[in-house]
Amino acid sequence: MLRWIYRFLNSSIGRKALMASTGLLLIGFLIAHLAGNLSLYKGEGVFDEYAHFLGGLEILPLAEFLLALLFVAHITMAILTTLENRGARPVKYAVAASHGKKTVSSTTMFISGLVVLIFLGKHLWDFRLHKEAFEKAPAEVVQTALSNPLTAMVYILGAIALGFHLFHAFASAFQTLGVNHPKYTPALTWLGRVLAVILALGFASFPLIFWLSQGGAH
Amino acid sequence: MSAEKTMKLNLKIWRQKNADSNGSIEDFQLDGVSTDMSFLEMLDVLNEQLISAGREPIAFDHDCREGVCGCCGAVVNGQVHGPDEETTLCQLHMRRFHDGDTIQIEPWRSRAFPVIKDLIVDRTAFERIQQAGGFVSVSTGSAPDANTISIPTRDAEKAFDFAECIGCGGCVAACPNGAAMLFTAAKVAQLVTLPQGKLERSSRVLTMVERMDAEGFGDCTNHYECSAACPKGVPIEAIAVMNREYLRATFLSPEGA
Ligand code: FES
Numbered sequence: 001m002l003r004w005i006y007r008f009l010n011s012s013i014g015r016k017a018l019m020a021s022t023g024l025l026l027i028g029f030l031i032a033h034l035a036g037n038l039s040l041y042k043g044e045g046v047f048d049e050y051a052h053f054l055g056g057l058e059i060l061p062l063a064e065f066l067l068a069l070l071f072v073a074h075i076t077m078a079i080l081t082t083l084e085n086r087g088a089r090p091v092k093y094a095v096a097a098s099h100g101k102k103t104v105s106s107t108t109m110f111i112s113g114l115v116v117l118i119f120l121g122k123h124l125w126d127f128r129l130h131k132e133a134f135e136k137a138p139a140e141v142v143q144t145a146l147s148n149p150l151t152a153m154v155y156i157l158g159a160i161a162l163g164f165h166l167f168h169a170f171a172s173a174f175q176t177l178g179v180n181h182p183k184y185t186p187a188l189t190w191l192g193r194v195l196a197v198i199l200a201l202g203f204a205s206f207p208l209i210f211w212l213s214q215g216g217a218h
Numbered sequence: 219m220s221a222e223k224t225m226k227l228n229l230k231i232w233r234q235k236n237a238d239s240n241g242s243i244e245d246f247q248l249d250g251v252s253t254d255m256s257f258l259e260m261l262d263v264l265n266e267q268l269i270s271a272g273r274e275p276i277a278f279d280h281d282c283r284e285g286v287c288g289c290c291g292a293v294v295n296g297q298v299h300g301p302d303e304e305t306t307l308c309q310l311h312m313r314r315f316h317d318g319d320t321i322q323i324e325p326w327r328s329r330a331f332p333v334i335k336d337l338i339v340d341r342t343a344f345e346r347i348q349q350a351g352g353f354v355s356v357s358t359g360s361a362p363d364a365n366t367i368s369i370p371t372r373d374a375e376k377a378f379d380f381a382e383c384i385g386c387g388g389c390v391a392a393c394p395n396g397a398a399m400l401f402t403a404a405k406v407a408q409l410v411t412l413p414q415g416k417l418e419r420s421s422r423v424l425t426m427v428e429r430m431d432a433e434g435f436g437d438c439t440n441h442y443e444c445s446a447a448c449p450k451g452v453p454i455e456a457i458a459v460m461n462r463e464y465l466r467a468t469f470l471s472p473e474g475a
Contacts, residue, residue: 004474005419012397012437053349053406081437088329088396088436094230094243095322097296099446100304102394106441172440180455 012084020173024068027170027195029067030162031206034202044139051138075117082110105168119158126151131164146210152189157205167193223253225317229264231276233323234333241333243322246334253313257300258283260312277336283308285449288384291391292337293324298392298447306386306449328392330398331433341387342408344401344432348385350429352405354414367413380459381451382406392447395436400444402430403460404452410463411422420467424474427464 008014036054040047054060086184107110117154126145127133133141145151171185226249232243248264257264260279265275285306292307294300298391300310315321323337331339356362369377381404389400406423409415415422438457445454467473 004468007428008425008468008472010431011427011464012399012435013461014430014468017461017465018436053343081439085395085397085436088434090329091333093293093296093324093327094232095293095296095324099297099392099443101443101446102441106439107394109439169442175440175458176438176461178458178465180458184232185307192324192363 012081015077015081016176019074019081020176021074022074022077023169024173026074027166029070030199031195034199035205038202039137040142040206043135044137046200047142048137071120078110078113093137103168105164106172108164109168112161115161116158116165119154119161122154123158129198142206143210146207149211151213152207156204159200159202159204159207162203163196166196166199170195220360223317224250225253225312225319227250227251227260227315228320229232230317230320230322231336232327233336235335237332237334241336251312253311255312256308257285257294257310257312258308277334279338280308283311286384288386291326291386291388292323293326293391295322298326298388299322299449302445304449304451305385307381309449322330326387328387328390328435330396331387331390340385341385342400343435344387345387346433347398347402347426347429348369350407351418351425354409355418356414361391369412373411377411379451379453382402383408383448383452384450388448388449389444389445389452390435390460392443393436393438394441394443395439397438397444398430398433398435399438399457399460400448400454402426402453403456406460406463407456410459419463420471420473423460423463423467424432427460436439 036050037047039050058061127141132144136144146155152167171189174180174185174188179188226247227425229246229248230243230448231246232241233244234250245278246264248260248267251260252264258278261276261278270276278292279289281287281321283290284309288306291299294307294310298306299305301314302310325331325333325337326339326341328339331341334340383404385401387401390398391395393400406426409422412455442454
């Protein structure tokens with residue numbers, strides 16, 4: 001009965017479609033996440049209020065579970081696809097040039113994804129798993145975490161890697177889902193690139209500002 | 219018109235005895251190569267010299283030598299079919315190179331295209347993908363009337379863009395992932411664009427993709443190198459059409475239940 005689903009998930013196109021659709025949903029999450037974080041710039045009180053509002057939501061556990069599921073599906077498909085592709089050319093070219101279409105972003109998707117994943121581990125520890133994260137006011141937790149230069153560095157690297165990842169990812173996901181249209185594809189390509197830069201700069205701005213202000217204080 | 223010149227070249231060519239042996243790059247010096255020669259003629263000249271010296275000539279595929287059959291192909295200095303856009307190796311001219319140049323010549327590299335000898339690879343994987351569904355089932359008993367089903371010019375042109383694929387395998391060779399999606403997609407997109415091909419659209423895309431995956435090609439991650447290297451300029455849109463067809467066949471058709 002579920003043979004067709006098994007077949008879909010075992011096919012090159014099925015895996016890519018799942019990777020693309022979960023990726024797009026994750027981008028949606030990132031936009032909401034950044035928008036929420038920006039409340040930090042409106043003052044600690046506003047941010048604390050926002051954090052408490054989120055924390056108080058009844059559907060939060062369900063939302064977190066679904067979010068985790070998106071990550072797991074996306075990463076699993078990425079690993080399977082990458083392994084398949086590594087094996088598809090057992091003998092490498094002595095000279096590997098190109099016809100000028102691949103980009104730094106498109107050829108480093110797995111690595112940039114891995115850096116984001118490492119960042120994510122640290123991020124979850126700092127704000128979600130670490131015991132102290134629940135003992136202080138949310139804005140204070142951010143302050144403590146980001147004033148550590150090493151943490152700030154990891155966060156900045158994570159944001160840069162995310163930017164590189166999304167630079168290719170957004171338009172690529174649409175192509176994978178079968179959306180290629182002479183009117184919309186050029187716009188989607190640019191929208192994806194602009195979105196990548198905005199998200200990277202937006203997320204990097206927090207550690208940068210905390211780090212710099214901290215440096216100034218000492 | 220620039221006058222014919224001759225040049226001396228350093229060639230680094232992949233030599234491999236057969237599918238079971240390990241190959242390696244061999245160096246050759248070739249003098250007196252005319253700028254008017256095609257790339258394959260340059261290899262012919264080298265082979266004549268090798269034969270008269272009692273050595274094994276370099277094996278390479280070719281047939282029409284006018285860019286229509288899809289037999290020829292090699293990676294030249296890292297570029298599939300050489301540096302020219304929309305040009306097969308047989309249509310590449312030596313005037314693209316300079317006296318004293320070093321030219322690296324390698325076969326297509328793919329798990330699904332094992333090297334048979336030197337620059338020749340086994341591309342029967344493509345034939346198996348084609349046989350898995352790259353056709354329309356029509357009675358061939360008598361010639362059907364050419365205009366029984368009229369097709370809008372726009373669709374006919376579009377289908378022809380996809381149908382230009384000559385099956386050379388350059389897309390696989392150029393893809394950083396060794397994917398065969400442009401080839402398979404060209405067939406799927408060509409047929410589904412035409413009314414005759416719509417009848418079997420669901421079963422076709424499912425079986426062709428299944429065959430393609432089973433042959434050991436990689437997965438497309440949208441680098442778009444394939445279309446840029448394609449000697450016939452098959453548009454990247456073909457792959458989006460195939461992806462769309464695959465999703466449609468999986469989720470909206472009863473096929474494969
Ligand atoms: S030999 Fe026929 S396309 Fe080059």
